[in-house]
Each structure stands twice: as structure tokens, then as C-alpha cells.
Amino acid sequence: AQKVTQAQTEISVVEKEDVTLDCVYETRDTTYYLFWYKQPPSGELVFLIRRNSFDEQNEISGRYSWNFQKSTSSFNFTITASQVVDSAVYFCALSGETGANNLFFGTGTRLTVIP
Amino acid sequence: EAGVVQSPRYKIIEKKQPVAFWCNPISGHNTLYWYLQNLGQGPELLIRYENEEAVDDSQLPKDRFSAERLKGVDSTLKIQPAELGDSAVYLCASSLGGLAGVRDTQYFGPGTRLTVL
Numbered sequence: 001a002q003k004v005t006q007a008q009t010e011i012s013v014v015e016k017e018d019v020t021l022d023c024v025y026e027t028r029d030t031t032y033y034l035f036w037y038k039q040p041p042s043g044e045l046v047f048l049i050r051r052n053s054f055d056e057q058n059e060i061s062g063r064y065s066w067n068f069q070k071s072t073s074s075f076n077f078t079i080t081a082s083q084v085v086d087s088a089v090y091f092c093a094l095s096g097e098t099g100a101n102n103l104f105f106g107t108g109t110r111l112t113v114i115p
Numbered sequence: 116e117a118g119v120v121q122s123p124r125y126k127i128i129e130k131k132q133p134v135a136f137w138c139n140p141i142s143g144h145n146t147l148y149w150y151l152q153n154l155g156q157g158p159e160l161l162i163r164y165e166n167e168e169a170v171d172d173s174q175l176p177k178d179r180f181s182a183e184r185l186k187g188v189d190s191t192l193k194i195q196p197a198e199l200g201d202s203a204v205y206l207c208a209s210s211l212g213g214l215a216g217v218r219d220t221q222y223f224g225p226g227t228r229l230t231v232l
Contacts (some may be wrong), residue, residue: 004157033218043204044118045158045223052218091157095219100171103221105157 002027002099004092006106013082014114021077021109023092029053032096034068034075035103040088051075082113117141119224121207127230133195136227140188140209147184148221149192150206158206164190165212194229202231 003026013019025034036048049059051068059066063080079086089108095101120139128134140147145166150158161180163171166187175182179198184190194201208221 035220037223042225043228044225045206045208047220047222050218050220093157101219102160102163102171103158105159107155107157 002029002094002096002104004094004104004106006090006092006109008109009107010110010112012112012114015084016081018078018080019082019111021079021090021092021111023075023077023106025073025075025092025094027094027096027098029096029098032094035093035095036066036075036077037091037093037105038088039091039108045091048077079111082111084113084115087111087113119207119209119222121224121227123227124225125228125230127232128197129232130199131196133193134197134229135191135193136205136207136229138190138192138207138224140190140207141222144209144211144222145187146210146212146219147190148208148210149182149190150208152204152206152226154203161192161205197229197231199231202229204228 005024032053034051037045039045056068065078067076089110091105091108093103093105095103122137147164149161151161152158162175162182164184167184180194182192204226206223206226208223210219210221
């Protein structure tokens, strides 16, 4: 079965601090994809990144970076120098063959950046 | 390029009334999804369409929920009759589908927030 765990329910940081959002997944697939989405107060889920199971290279996009470690089944997301606009709920999700390529989401982490 | 469009954005109804939600996917996207998102939870799949065919509706409560995607483009999700527990956000998403397989990336609309009184 596919499962995604985001143990951090809520995180608050002061603007300009760095923050890491944790994501741990479970799957028996050898080929799978991991995703991060951002859900601001407007409600729309915004796609941030997709990573396949064969690529463990870390990725950086501006202030965002992702650390994928198969050994610990984790796909963590770090925001550097956080800004108020980063305040949102962040979801980690998994897609794999045994899940019929459907997305399985974690319960999300609510990030609040305090000015 | 226009994103996924949903309407209405908000809907308030009394229990036992019917309600319908509409979704127009990104142009060229063959796969369309309806999700249910309860407060404090991640989205959960209700139904997935490949073109006009519902390929996964295992989580759709078929006694009161129905969906259609007649021409393989836009889609409607209906609840009849609505119950108090149906209060939630209903999200629509679309993706290229086809041979994309597990790497297929879903793009979401803004959702419809339903309140059943």
C-alpha cells in the first residue's frame, strides 16, 4: 500500500529563518514518483516539484530545495530565508504503479511565517 | 495557458438538497480527477477519468455521488441528496495521461467549498 506521512502538523517561523518540512513515504514499488504541492489560503494546490525514484540528486530552485533519500524513505523540503508569502499548507504525495498511478497525499504541514 | 477551472467556488445548501460542481481541465489533458478534501486532511481521490471513461471510481460513494465527462473534456460531479458530512472542499485536477504513467503530474483547480446545513 502507498502511504505518505507528514508528522509536522504545524510549523511557525520568523521571516528569514530557514525551515524544513519532513515527508516519509512507504511503497513496495521500485518505480515511483514523489511530489510536493503548496496550498495557499486561496485553496488551489500548486505543483512545486516531481522526483522519480531513480534520481536521488538533491534539487534547488531559488529558495526551495529538496532532499530525497531512499535509504530513509524521505523526501524533505527546505525553504531558505522564508517569506510571509510562503505561509501555506504543504503536501507531499506519492505516485506508484501498485496505486494505479494515483496520487496519495500526506496530511499536510501548515507553515506560518511571522513577519 | 489557462489552468483548471472550477465552479462554483463556494456553495451553501441545506441537507437533502442536490448539488453539482463543474470542472474544465487544462486544454489537451486527457485525464481528469475529482478529489475530496476534508478540513486538515490531504485530498482523497473520488474518481479518475481517462478521456470519457471512468477508470477508477472505487472511492466514489455511488449511492449519492455521480460524475460524468460526456465528451472527454469538462466534467460534472453531483451529490444527491447531500448530507451534513459532505461538507468539504471538492477539487478537480487534470493531467496529460496516456503514456505518462506514474510520472504524470496533476494540476489542480481552486476547488469548490461545500457547506451543508
